[in-house]
Amino acid sequence: MGGTSTETMKIKLKIWKQDGPSDQGHFIEHTAETVSPDMSFLEMMDVVNEDLVNSGKEPVEFDHDCREGICGSCNMVINGNPHGPDKATTTCQLHMRRFKDGDTVVVEPWRAKAFPVIKDLVVDRSAFDRIMQAGGYVSVSTGNAPDANAIPVPKVDADEAFMSAACIGCGACVAACKNASASLFVSAKISHLALLPQGQAERLERAHAMVTQMDEEGFGACTNTGACSATCPKEISLENIARMNRDFLKAGLQRRK
Amino acid sequence: MELFMRIMKSTIGGKTLVGITGLSFALFLVAHMAGIMLMFVSAEAYNKYGHALISNPAIYIAEAGLIVIFVAHLAKAIQLTIKNNQARPQKYHVAASGEKATTAVQKTLWAQGLLILVFVILHLNTFKFGTIYYVTYDGETIRDLHRLVIEVFQSPAYVGGYFVALLILGFHVKHGVASAFQTLGVNHPKYTPMLKTISLLYALVVVGGFIAQPVYVFLFHKGS
Numbered sequence: 376m377g378g379t380s381t382e383t384m385k386i387k388l389k390i391w392k393q394d395g396p397s398d399q400g401h402f403i404e405h406t407a408e409t410v411s412p413d414m415s416f417l418e419m420m421d422v423v424n425e426d427l428v429n430s431g432k433e434p435v436e437f438d439h440d441c442r443e444g445i446c447g448s449c450n451m452v453i454n455g456n457p458h459g460p461d462k463a464t465t466t467c468q469l470h471m472r473r474f475k476d477g478d479t480v481v482v483e484p485w486r487a488k489a490f491p492v493i494k495d496l497v498v499d500r501s502a503f504d505r506i507m508q509a510g511g512y513v514s515v516s517t518g519n520a521p522d523a524n525a526i527p528v529p530k531v532d533a534d535e536a537f538m539s540a541a542c543i544g545c546g547a548c549v550a551a552c553k554n555a556s557a558s559l560f561v562s563a564k565i566s567h568l569a570l571l572p573q574g575q576a577e578r579l580e581r582a583h584a585m586v587t588q589m590d591e592e593g594f595g596a597c598t599n600t601g602a603c604s605a606t607c608p609k610e611i612s613l614e615n616i617a618r619m620n621r622d623f624l625k626a627g628l629q630r631r632k
Numbered sequence: 633m634e635l636f637m638r639i640m641k642s643t644i645g646g647k648t649l650v651g652i653t654g655l656s657f658a659l660f661l662v663a664h665m666a667g668i669m670l671m672f673v674s675a676e677a678y679n680k681y682g683h684a685l686i687s688n689p690a691i692y693i694a695e696a697g698l699i700v701i702f703v704a705h706l707a708k709a710i711q712l713t714i715k716n717n718q719a720r721p722q723k724y725h726v727a728a729s730g731e732k733a734t735t736a737v738q739k740t741l742w743a744q745g746l747l748i749l750v751f752v753i754l755h756l757n758t759f760k761f762g763t764i765y766y767v768t769y770d771g772e773t774i775r776d777l778h779r780l781v782i783e784v785f786q787s788p789a790y791v792g793g794y795f796v797a798l799l800i801l802g803f804h805v806k807h808g809v810a811s812a813f814q815t816l817g818v819n820h821p822k823y824t825p826m827l828k829t830i831s832l833l834y835a836l837v838v839v840g841g842f843i844a845q846p847v848y849v850f851l852f853h854k855g856s
């Protein structure tokens with residue numbers, strides 16, 4: 376493999392600072408003088424924060440946890456792109472070699488009414504939790520993991536369900552959508568259960584409840600631009616949204632309540 | 633009715649209404665475009681077709697239907713656009729780029745809709761409610777719409793405006809037709825690419841057909 380680079384880069388940063396949901400917020404400017412191309416974007420942010428602390432300033436708050444693309448908490452909009460310029464990538468998986476010496480990089484939080492800023496780059500994504508609580512589960516006891524092939528699931532369905540279940544709930548779809556719509560997230564969560572036998576009993580009720588909660592949270596409608604799917608670190612497909620629409624409309628027509 | 637209202641209140645229900653009305657209007661556009669192609673047959677065929685349409689009492693039902701479809705599409709789309717705008721009160725300072733970006737056409741669908749509304753009003757005012765000439769075929773006197781059309785399309789400004797309006801309509805329906813299918817839940821790896829091609833072809837054929845008429849009149853009917 377390539378080994379480590381010895382050359383460092385100078386990166387000019389404009390980072391969003393905001394004290395809370397009601398604060399107006401503003402950009403701070405900071406130049407990271409010695410950025411290694413091998414650093415991840417978050418490591419670069421760690422160095423920036425160290426610089427800020429050493430010069431007596433307040434560090435920039437940002438969310439992170441796994442730093443390997445599975446928890447979905449490292450949410451930043453980098454030069455207008457959620458999770459940065461690369462496809463199928465989270466911010467923690469983005470490397471500084473993607474930028475050039477002297478580049479200006481603008482870092483903003485997810486911006487959506489349903490995701491109020493808690494501080495700086497950290498937003499409150501509990502709207503997603505409330506959508507899940509509305510129906511993103513199977514309420515019968517499923518017991519232990521069943522024996523292989525005890526419940527027959529065709530391979531194609533299992534694969535589809537798995538691809539939908541790959542959603543890490545980061546919210547990049549909302550951040551990327553011109554309408555701040557949560558359709559891709561909600562449809563992935565609806566789909567991964569709708570595609571499996573265990574999810575059938577509550578299928579339509581689930582679609583109805585989760586979509587209703589989604590609307591209540593103040594997310595926008597879907598214009599089918601596809602920006603969500605292009606931005607999604609797990610490349611969740613628009614097919615999920617079509618499936619959600621079908622199930623929701625069917626629920627609307629069939630429900631007795 | 634209560635069920636209808638309940639579904640309409642949701643974003644997906646609203647989008648479904650926009651999709652169905654949009655597709656319905658798209659069907660009307662094909663019929664309209666095919667009808668006026670009679671211009672290339674003869675003035676008589678053109679005028680007789682127009683007369684057949686307006687002398688049939690069912691025209692009032694059809695017109696009322698079109699107005700309802702048009703207004704419902706516009707009203708629901710505007711309402712959703714407002715909701716969508718409110719969903720992001722604070723905008724980004726830098727726009728997305730590359731694959732993560734949203735195209736200018738997708739961002740301005742609402743504006744296209746309003747421009748199309750203005751165009752439709754002007755269009756009806758010029759033709760349907762425009763100067764009425766008469767012509768007699770086999771002893772029957774009917775409206776000579778052909779003469780009015782030839783007259784109107786002598787003006788470069790009108791032809792230019794018409795061209796721009798149709799271009800906007802083209803972009804609108806190219807997104808709209810494919811998008812409506814997705815909204816209605818039709819998405820399949822086999823058929824979706826096909827639907828996108830159909831949507832593009834639809835836009836090209838309809839807009840091309842509509843543009844053919846003013847261009848033909850402007851170039852080959854000079855001073856007549």
Ligand code: FES
Pocket residue numbers: 438439440441442443444445446447448449465466467468
């Ligand atoms: S920190 Fe977990 S996905 Fe980036």
